[in-house]
Amino acid sequence: MAALVGVLVSLPALAGLLPASDASVSAPDLRAAVLASDTVGFSGFAESAGGLDLPVTDQLTSVADLFSDRTRMRVWWRGPIDHRVDVISAGGETGVHRDLMGSWAWEYERATATRTLNSALALPRPPDLLPSTLGRRLLSEATVAEVSRIGALRVAGRDALGLRLTPTEPASSVGRVDIWVDADTGLPLKVEVFGKGAALPALETRFLDFDPSAPDPSTTAFVAPPAAAIRGAPVTDVALEAGRRIRPVPLPPELAGLPRRVLTGVPPGIGLFGRGVTLLAVVPLPSRLAAGLRDALVQSPDAVVDEAGVRVSAGPVALMLLDPPGHGPYVLTGTVTLDALADAAAQLPELGGTP
Amino acid sequence: MIAVELRKLFRRPRTWATIAVLNALPVLVAVLLVLTDLAPRPGEGPPFLSAVLRNGALYPLAALAIVLPLFLPIAVAVVAGDSIAGEASAGTLRYLLARPAGRTRLLVAKLIAVLAFVLVTVLIVAGVGYVLGTTLFDAQPVTGTSVSGTSLTPADLGGRTLMAIGYVAVSMLGVAAFALFFSTLTDSPLGATMGALAVLVASSLLFTLDAASPIAPYLPTRYWLSFVDFFRDPIHWRDITRGIALQGVYVGVLLAAAWANFTTKDITS
Numbered sequence: 001m002a003a004l005v006g007v008l009v010s011l012p013a014l015a016g017l018l019p020a021s022d023a024s025v026s027a028p029d030l031r032a033a034v035l036a037s038d039t040v041g042f043s044g045f046a047e048s049a050g051g052l053d054l055p056v057t058d059q060l061t062s063v064a065d066l067f068s069d070r071t072r073m074r075v076w077w078r079g080p081i082d083h084r085v086d087v088i089s090a091g092g093e094t095g096v097h098r099d100l101m102g103s104w105a106w107e108y109e110r111a112t113a114t115r116t117l118n119s120a121l122a123l124p125r126p127p128d129l130l131p132s133t134l135g136r137r138l139l140s141e142a143t144v145a146e147v148s149r150i151g152a153l154r155v156a157g158r159d160a161l162g163l164r165l166t167p168t169e170p171a172s173s174v175g176r177v178d179i180w181v182d183a184d185t186g187l188p189l190k191v192e193v194f195g196k197g198a199a200l201p202a203l204e205t206r207f208l209d210f211d212p213s214a215p216d217p218s219t220t221a222f223v224a225p226p227a228a229a230i231r232g233a234p235v236t237d238v239a240l241e242a243g244r245r246i247r248p249v250p251l252p253p254e255l256a257g258l259p260r261r262v263l264t265g266v267p268p269g270i271g272l273f274g275r276g277v278t279l280l281a282v283v284p285l286p287s288r289l290a291a292g293l294r295d296a297l298v299q300s301p302d303a304v305v306d307e308a309g310v311r312v313s314a315g316p317v318a319l320m321l322l323d324p325p326g327h328g329p330y331v332l333t334g335t336v337t338l339d340a341l342a343d344a345a346a347q348l349p350e351l352g353g354t355p
Numbered sequence: 356m357i358a359v360e361l362r363k364l365f366r367r368p369r370t371w372a373t374i375a376v377l378n379a380l381p382v383l384v385a386v387l388l389v390l391t392d393l394a395p396r397p398g399e400g401p402p403f404l405s406a407v408l409r410n411g412a413l414y415p416l417a418a419l420a421i422v423l424p425l426f427l428p429i430a431v432a433v434v435a436g437d438s439i440a441g442e443a444s445a446g447t448l449r450y451l452l453a454r455p456a457g458r459t460r461l462l463v464a465k466l467i468a469v470l471a472f473v474l475v476t477v478l479i480v481a482g483v484g485y486v487l488g489t490t491l492f493d494a495q496p497v498t499g500t501s502v503s504g505t506s507l508t509p510a511d512l513g514g515r516t517l518m519a520i521g522y523v524a525v526s527m528l529g530v531a532a533f534a535l536f537f538s539t540l541t542d543s544p545l546g547a548t549m550g551a552l553a554v555l556v557a558s559s560l561l562f563t564l565d566a567a568s569p570i571a572p573y574l575p576t577r578y579w580l581s582f583v584d585f586f587r588d589p590i591h592w593r594d595i596t597r598g599i600a601l602q603g604v605y606v607g608v609l610l611a612a613a614w615a616n617f618t619t620k621d622i623t624s
Binding site: 045074086088090091092093095106108109111113208209219222223224225226227228 | 400401402403405406409410420500502503504505506580583584587589591593
C-alpha cells in the first residue's frame with residue numbers, strides 16, 4: 001500500500017525529470033526566433049509568481065499585486081492585436097480582449113466591461129506577464145554579447161531551449177534572465193528574472209499547458225453581455241494623468257552612466273534612461289502625489305532614509321523619492337542598484353547636476 | 356444489505372436534521388441579501404454570491420459555495436465517521452458480522468450509503484438554493500452570463516450546473532473516504548469524524564501558505580472550488596480533471612486501506 005502511494009505521489013515529479021532534447025541553435029539565432037514569434041498563434045495556461053513587494057500608493061495596488069502575487073492566466077493568442085488573456089481567481093475572472101483599436105477588460109464580479117483605446121504609455125497588465133510577451137520584451141534590446149545558451153528543459157510538456165541574458169551595464173540590478181524557448185515555435189515558455197547575487201528568481205512566469213495551434217477568432221472576440229455596465233477607461237490611466245500634471249524639467253542626456261532614450265507618446269516631463277533590462281525612469285512629481293508615495297516608502301522596513309532622499313528596493317526594482325528644498329519632488333525608479341539611484345539623483349539639474 | 360443500510364441512514368432523524376442544519380446557512384444568507392441588498396465586494400465572499408443579486412438562478416451555486424468549505428464536509432464526515440465506528444460503539448458491529456454477508460459486503464454497503472448521503476445532500480442544497488434564488492431574487496431564466504462574459508443558453512447553464520453539482524459530490528468523496536477509513540481504526544465515531552476534519556483543516560491551512568506550494572497539488576481540498584471552472588468559457592478543464600483524479604486516488608487508497616484494516620481486525624464490540 002505504501003509503495004502504491006509512493007508511486008502515485010512521485011509520478012508528476014518523475015514526469016518533470018524527463019530529459020529535454022536540446023538543439024544546436026546559437027544564442028543570437030534563438031533570440032531572433034523569439035523576437036519573430038509574436039505572430040505565432042497558440043493557446044495555453046500560464047502562471048506567474050513574483051516576490052516584488054513594491055511599496056506603492058493606493059492608485060497602483062493592481063500593479064503591485066501583479067508583481068508580488070501568483071497570477072494564473074488563460075491565453076488565446078492569434079497575434080499582437082488579436083488575443084485574449086483571462087486572469088482567473090477562485091471566484092471570478094478578469095479578461096483582457098485585445099483588438100485593432102484597443103482592448104476590452106471584462107470583470108465578472110463587477111459585471112463591468114471597460115474599453116481602453118491604444119496608448120503609447122500604459123501601466124503593466126497581466127498580458128505583459130505572459131512568458132511569451134515578457135520574454136520578447138526582455139530580449140528586444142539585448143546585444144549578442146549579452147546572450148548565451150544554457151541547455152534545454154521540459155516546460156509544459158515541450159522541449160524548451162535555454163537562453164540566458166546577462167546585462168552588461170554596471171548600474172543594472174538584474175543579475176540574469178533565463179528564458180526557455182519552445183524549440184518548434186520560438187515562443188518563450190518560461191522566464192525567470194534574477195536580481196544580482198540572488199539564487200531564487202524575483203519574478204518567474206511559465207506555461208503549465210501549451211497548445212501551439214491558433215485559436216478560433218470567436219474565442220478572442222468580445223461582445224459585452226447585455227447586463228454588463230459599459231465604461232471607458234478614465235483618461236487612459238494613472239500614468240498619463242501623472243504625465244500631464246508633472247512639471248517639465250530639463251533632464252541631462254545621461255544619468256548614472258545610462259543614456260537617455262526618446263519614446264514617442266511619453267509625456268515630456270518623464271525621462272527614461274538605459275537599455276534592455278536596465279532602465280531608469282525619472283519623474284518630477286506633483287507634491288500631492290509625492291506625499292502619498294513618501295508615506296508608503298518610509299513604512300518599508302528596508303527603506304534607506306538619508307539626505308539624498310528615501311530609497312527602497314524590491315528584488316531588482318529600486319525606487320527613490322527625493323524632495324530637494326526649494327524644488328519639487330522627484331521619483332526615480334527602475335532596474336538599477338540603489339547606488340546607481342543615488343548617483344542619478346546627484347546628477348539631476350535641480351540638485352547641482354548639468355542639464 | 357445495501358438496501359438495509361440505505362433505509363437505516365435515511366430513516367434516521369439525525370440524517371435529516373444534519374441536512375436541515377446544512378441548508379440553514381444558505382437560507383440565512385439569502386434572507387440577509389434580500390433585506391440589505393448588499394452583495395459581497397468583488398474578490399470577497401463565496402463564488403457567485405456577488406452575482407446573485409443580478410441573477411438569482413445562480414443561487415444554487417452560491418449555496419454550494421457557502422457550505423462547501425466547512426458545513427458540507429462536517430456533515431459528510433459525521434455520517435461517514437459513524438458508519439463503522441458507530442456500530443462498534445453501540446455494540447452492534449459483532450451482530451452485523453454474525454450474518455453470512457461478510458465484512459467486505461458490509462463495508463461496501465456502508466460506503467454506498469455514505470455516497471448516497473453525499474449525493475442527496477448536495478442535490479438538496481442545490482435545490483433549496485434554486486427555490487431561494489428564483490423566489491427571493493430576480494432570476495434570468497432565458498440566458499445567463501458565463502464567468503468569462505459570454506452568453507449561456509438555458510441548456511448550457513443547466514448542463515453546467517449539473518456538472519458542477521456532480522463535481523462537488525465527487526469532491527466530498529475524499530472526505531467520506533478519510534472518515535470511513537478512520538472509522539475502521541477506532542470504536543469512537545467522534546474520533547473518526549474529528550480525524551477526517553483535522554485532515555481537511557490542515558489541508559485548507561497548508562493551501563494558504565506559499566511555503567507549502569510544492570505539496571499543494573496533493574492537498575485534498577486543493578481543487579474543491581474548481582466547480583467554478585464549469586462556468587468559464589471555454590470550460591477550464593485543467594483543475595477539474597486534476598480534482599477528480601486527486602479525489603479518485605484518495606478514495607482508492609483510503610478505501611483499500613479501510614478494507615485491509617476492517618477485514619483483518621479483531622471485532623470486540
